[in-house]
Amino acid sequence: MLVVENLQVSYGQIKALKGISFEVPQNKIVTLIGSNGAGKSTTLRSISGLIKSQAGSIKFNGKEIRNLPAHELVKLGMNHVPEGRKIFATLTVYENLEMAAWTVKNKKLFKERVDEVFELFPRLKERRNQLGGTLSGGEQQMLAVGRAIVTGGNFILFDEPSMGLSPLLVDEIFATIIKIRERGATILLVEQNAKQALEISDYAYVLEVGTIPFHGPACDIAANPKVKEAYLGI
Amino acid sequence: MSTFFQQLLNGIQLGSIYALIALGYTMVYGIVRLINFAHGDFFMIGAYAAYGLYYALGRLFGAGNPGANYLVLFLLVLGGAMLAGGFAAVTANRVAYKPLRDKPRLSSLITAIGVSMFIEYFFSALPAIGPSFRGFPEVFPKTIIKIGTASVSNYVIIDVAVAATLMVVLTLLVKFSKVGKAMRAVSQDKEAAKLMGINIETIIGVTFLIGGAFAGVAGLLSGLTYPRIFPYMGILPGLKAFIAAVLGGIGNIPGAMLGSYIMGIAETYANAANSLIGEGIAFAILIVVLLIRPQGILGEKTADKI
Numbered sequence: 001m002l003v004v005e006n007l008q009v010s011y012g013q014i015k016a017l018k019g020i021s022f023e024v025p026q027n028k029i030v031t032l033i034g035s036n037g038a039g040k041s042t043t044l045r046s047i048s049g050l051i052k053s054q055a056g057s058i059k060f061n062g063k064e065i066r067n068l069p070a071h072e073l074v075k076l077g078m079n080h081v082p083e084g085r086k087i088f089a090t091l092t093v094y095e096n097l098e099m100a101a102w103t104v105k106n107k108k109l110f111k112e113r114v115d116e117v118f119e120l121f122p123r124l125k126e127r128r129n130q131l132g133g134t135l136s137g138g139e140q141q142m143l144a145v146g147r148a149i150v151t152g153g154n155f156i157l158f159d160e161p162s163m164g165l166s167p168l169l170v171d172e173i174f175a176t177i178i179k180i181r182e183r184g185a186t187i188l189l190v191e192q193n194a195k196q197a198l199e200i201s202d203y204a205y206v207l208e209v210g211t212i213p214f215h216g217p218a219c220d221i222a223a224n225p226k227v228k229e230a231y232l233g234i
Numbered sequence: 235m236s237t238f239f240q241q242l243l244n245g246i247q248l249g250s251i252y253a254l255i256a257l258g259y260t261m262v263y264g265i266v267r268l269i270n271f272a273h274g275d276f277f278m279i280g281a282y283a284a285y286g287l288y289y290a291l292g293r294l295f296g297a298g299n300p301g302a303n304y305l306v307l308f309l310l311v312l313g314g315a316m317l318a319g320g321f322a323a324v325t326a327n328r329v330a331y332k333p334l335r336d337k338p339r340l341s342s343l344i345t346a347i348g349v350s351m352f353i354e355y356f357f358s359a360l361p362a363i364g365p366s367f368r369g370f371p372e373v374f375p376k377t378i379i380k381i382g383t384a385s386v387s388n389y390v391i392i393d394v395a396v397a398a399t400l401m402v403v404l405t406l407l408v409k410f411s412k413v414g415k416a417m418r419a420v421s422q423d424k425e426a427a428k429l430m431g432i433n434i435e436t437i438i439g440v441t442f443l444i445g446g447a448f449a450g451v452a453g454l455l456s457g458l459t460y461p462r463i464f465p466y467m468g469i470l471p472g473l474k475a476f477i478a479a480v481l482g483g484i485g486n487i488p489g490a491m492l493g494s495y496i497m498g499i500a501e502t503y504a505n506a507a508n509s510l511i512g513e514g515i516a517f518a519i520l521i522v523v524l525l526i527r528p529q530g531i532l533g534e535k536t537a538d539k540i
Contacts, residue, residue, distance in 0.1 A: 048429065049428075050425055050429070069428070069433075070425075070428035070429055071428050071431050071432055071433045071434070074429065074430065074431030075431060079429070080429045082426065082429060086423055086425065086426035086429070087426075088418070088419045088422050088423060088426065089422060090418060090422060091415060091418060091419060091422075095415050098412065098415060099416065099419050099427070099430045099432070102412075102430050102431045102432050103430075103431035147430070151430065151431065
């Protein structure tokens with residue numbers, strides 16, 4: 001579904017991605033693990049069009065999409081749930097969902113998806129008229145995931161969905177990611193919480209200072225002694 | 235007592251004109267963090283558009299003769315002023331501000347000053363407009379209405395009513411319409427808005443359009459009330475409306491309205507007391523308020539720089 005080849009991104013003189021290649025097959029969960037500054041967020045941001053890349057190719061359903069504007073990619077079915085959730089703080093929960101439906105012209109479909117989100121996260125339903133900024137971190141993450149459901153893309157990028165959440169909430173968010181996959185979506189997940197990310201993923205790539213030293217099925221990567229030492233703390 | 239009331243009405247009238255200009259300043263600042271110094275010139279363009287349209291259409295509607303259809307004429311002139319102001323604002327955004335969007339903010343600020351001067355000198359150089367004053371026509375006959383001991387011209391009522399209507403429409407639009415919500419979303423977090431599939435340049439364009447159109451209307455109302463127009467007429471009202479927007483809390487829509495009425499009323503009373511210091515009052519208020527509340531009356535504290 002997504003094929004990235006030799007992707008290079010620089011911030012001025014600093015090369016953040018030194019030509020990485022990977023792919024995300026249809027209906028799979030693929031995870032990128034790596035430490036701070038390895039280039040995980042940069043990878044997601046260049047795929048979803050938030051930043052420009054200097055070289056390489058990103059093919060989405062066979063179409064070259066590198067450096068297309070972010071809002072165009074949403075129309076093609078790509079959703080990016082960004083790091084830090086980026087909830088609109090002065091918009092209500094419901095208005096946040098309305099914004100997520102910017103490209104959804106069918107009102108009935110919008111209502112169905114909102115109901116689905118409220119069923120998944122009853123807390124959001126209770127707080128539907130509350131401002132986004134007044135939600136707790138966990139509720140904000142639910143809303144961020146809820147927005148992705150409302151937008152309804154079939155390819156979803158998750159950037160650190162577990163960041164700053166209690167273990168219980170992390171489980172809930174990961175369970176939701178699995179649910180979203182079961183509905184037919186394809187997922188690219190970036191996590192520092194490597195252990196849990198590997199548990200729910202099919203395939204994993206390890207990112208180290210802008211390169212991918214190794215990759216493989218998630219269970220193999222989880223069993224890899226180097227990964228264990230560096231990322232799983234075992 | 236009667237003078238007091240009279241001056242209050244004049245102040246509200248002036249405040250209404252300031253409010254229509256200040257809203258554009260504040261909305262544009264809210265969405266792109268730009269102090270658009272050319273905004274006062276959209277006000278001037280609106281006034282000239284109204285002037286031109288009145289002389290082009292006035293005879294058609296029998297202006298000056300009994301039985302003339304003043305209402306339709308006024309609405310057409312109003313529409314023309316809105317279109318002209320909005321068009322000027324959208325053009326300035328496309329040509330001058332959009333290419334600088336990702337550049338340091340100071341570049342846009344200096345550019346805005348450049349756009350403002352360009353418009354003013356360009357209009358002065360145009361043979362059809364020229365640098366000199368022109369008398370603004372009475373778009374419909376002026377009548378005086380007595381309220382108690384005070385007398386009010388129907389122009390006061392028109393100014394206040396038009397401004398109030400537009401402000402209500404804008405408030406509803408921003409609060410309830412999808413575009414209005416997108417305007418709030420974009421002003422808060424452009425990146426997140428992009429990820430929702432919103433083309434932020436379209437929303438920024440709409441904001442300039444509304445701001446420019448409001449300034450255009452203010453130009454028409456100002457022409458009616460203070461019937462003298464010239465290419466530099468936008469500078470001082472533009473500056474005062476900007477102060478009103480800062481006073482209310484820049485980026486905040488109700489703040490711009492509140493700040494404008496405070497400015498308009500204070501300036502009118504100060505002018506009545508002593509016409510020499512009247513103009514200075516606006517700036518004195520600004521300094522005092524900002525000393526006490528740097529973020530403006532309704533503004534929120536941010537660490538944001540101009």
